[in-house]
Amino acid sequence: MQFLALIYSSEGSEDVPMSELMGQYMDFGERAGAAGVVEGGNALQPIATATSVQIRQGKQTILDGPFAETKEQLGGYYLLQCKDLDEAIMWAAQIPTARYGTVEVRPVHNFG
């Protein structure tokens, strides 16, 4: 099954210096990669770069900012290939941001 691990945190809430955090992500990427779990993933630019688009009554509206202004923002994601939710949770718990933010795990909808 494919799972998307959505990485949420308050920007700047990391309790470690950026270089160390990068190291932790490299480390996670290597381990998860070696296990053949990671099918994709990226970090996102900060929410200051976010633009939201809506079409209502055929009219497109472009809004500055993220869709929902919450305390924790989506900062990146991994696409994981796992046997089941337990395995996905096991990997999600190892994403460095899980320690100060939240990682949401969602199965990818399979229309097949």
Add this chain to the structure above:
Amino acid sequence: MALLRFVPCITLAKLNNGHDLTQLIRAEYGLLVGSLMSMAGDLSLAEDALQEALAQALEQWPSRGQPKNPAAWILTVARRRLLDQFRKTKHRNADLVQQTLLNTHPTQHDDVYDNGECIPDHRLELIFTCCHPSLAPEAQIALTLKVVCGLSIGQIARAYLTSEAAMSKRIGRAKFKIKHAGIGYKVPHGAAMEQRLSSVLAVIYLIYNESYNAYEGQTLTQEDLALEAIYLAKLMHGMLPQSSVAGLLALLLLHDSRRSARSSKTQTYIPLKLQDRSLWDQNKIAEGTKLVKSALVSGQFGPYQLQAAISALHSNAQSWKSTDWLQIVGLYDVLYDIEPSPIILLNHCVALFYAGSLDQSYQKVIELEPQLRDYQPYHAAKAEMEAELGDLTAAKESYILAIGLSKNDAEKQFLARQLRGL
């Protein structure tokens, strides 16, 4: 109601009433759902197939007689319903169900009356699935009572003081999540096991705890929920005899041994201190004590084992006074190390008080006030200490605070009696 679980068979005359048939298979309900779920991968499908099989039993059994093994008959018919459904929807498990049916019943015609098939036991997978921590705790509880214990949605709704519609929605959402969130139908292993097991044990513990809260209007009695919890704990212990499971089962049995002493004709709530110990169920105490000992021998001191050990010390004491309070103090110390909560500290203080350190423990209780200000048992315990210490004014105030915080009439009456008795 729950006792009917242990009634192995009923007379056919009663079968005209669907309710009785439901009771008949309630003992096997979790077994049947568990087995069907292993093929359906969807609790709604599994339960629907089971319901259809039950309907067919109602049609056929009165005229043809009850099969030798009613549960096996129902399983076969339910599997056939499942196969019909899977063929219609081109479900990937259609072949699996067909093969299973062919293996157990090489001929396709309807006569499965001599079916002696031993039903494959998937109840452990079922329980772990229902208690997956990705489901909300109240959903875990409701789902477990529904599919493992076989209670009806109406019964569960009444036990938890909510409408049938709301309960049905809660259970429906949980089933949807199990189907779509990737919750595997399996017994967890490795690192996940500990967390998953603690989730299962917490559900059983909460079901038992609910049995203590006798709300007005609650029709499923306290006893029913307590029996369901003990049933689940026994089921778990039979399949997974680990120290923590033994600890939980022991804890429930020991608590339950005091059930008939907790109330009388004139009093609906009698605390441990004032109970008539001759009313305690010695069989449950013996069973619980034996389990505690075996759980502690393993050297694992989890919260259930420790609470059970404390309960066992109470159960085996001749009187409140002769209770081994020092050992109870020690056990609360260890428990506090694992779960540093003010409530455990309060219990620790109470034990210390009866162990003889009156002033020291009372002082500690005073210090707990900011954390436990809204906790009824805090004021009740404090009042009792103050009464023993001879400070009747303080005791009065504490009882009044306790009465104000109590949500339970029986408890309120008891506290008011204590207040009058000062």
